[in-house]
Amino acid sequence: MSEVQPVKVNEVACKSILSKSGLSDWTVNCYAGCEHACRYCYARFMKRFTGHAEPWGTFVDARINAPQVLARQVTRAKRGRVILSSVCDGWQPLEEKYGLSRECVRILLDSGWPVGILTKSALVSRDFDLLERGEVDLGMTVSISDERVRSIVEPEASATLERLQTLQQAARRGIEIWAFVGPFLPGLNDDEDNIAWLMGWMAKLPVTHFYVDRLNFRPGVASSVRRMLEADFPHLVERYREIESDEGASQEFERTLYSRVRKIAKRHGVADKARGC
Secondary structure, three states: OOOOOOOEEEEEOOOOOEEEOOOOOEEEOOEEOOOOOOOOOHHHHHHHHHOOOOOOOOEEEEEOOHHHHHHHHOOOOOOOOEEEOOOOOOOOOOHHHHOHHHHHHHHHHHOOOOEEEEEOOHHHHHHHHHHOOOOEEEEEEEOOOOHHHHHHHOOOOOOHHHHHHHHHHHHHOOOEEEEEEEEEOOOOOOOHHHHHHHHHHHHHOOOOOEEEEEOOOOOOHHHHHHHHHHHHOHHHHHHHHHHHHOHHHHHHHHHHHHHHHHHHHHHOOOHHHEEOO
């Protein structure tokens, strides 16, 4: 089984923390790098800008002055929705120690800014006392019901069931919730049983909507996934190589996957909430 490498943490200062984003009006990333070490993470492209040579998932820069910088920036910037976070998980394990994302959320809400959160961590429940008092939507990434597979693909993230239960708890406290269902990886979580389990939860939870996505071979992702397959799922290596290199095979995987998701979502009465498929 693939081994999770130790994480080196650096405390750094930033000059700016509120950035324009294609996902929302603004984004705040209190950390560069992520302990979750998800094998498919597209954010590994950030290494081009951080100067890190270490493998993705083995370093985190904690921007320890992020709250102070944000407090200044929100007085000058045009108010808009802020998502935490776009290229890291704001509630990765280190957040329990540093509390940077919590403090930034507090500053934003106290200043009247709407906040969107996307995470894979049940740690976000620590901050429900803040989230329930402001204009907040909480999204959770979920994709794998099998914990053995999940622990290989998303080594340091919370268990999938724990994430779904966190959304359930948030909804009970009046917090708006949604989900990012994916990415779906061929032969690992794109089967009918797994999709049906996820759609069952989408029906059980009062999510406003959920996004569906497939594995994308973005820069750095292919090599990371390949290493995982060679170590833990060698029988899938050739299938992934074909999907990565053959446009026809890639399109067929996508057509089959999204057709299956739509069919199962309709069966569970949540097809109208699905986005992206």
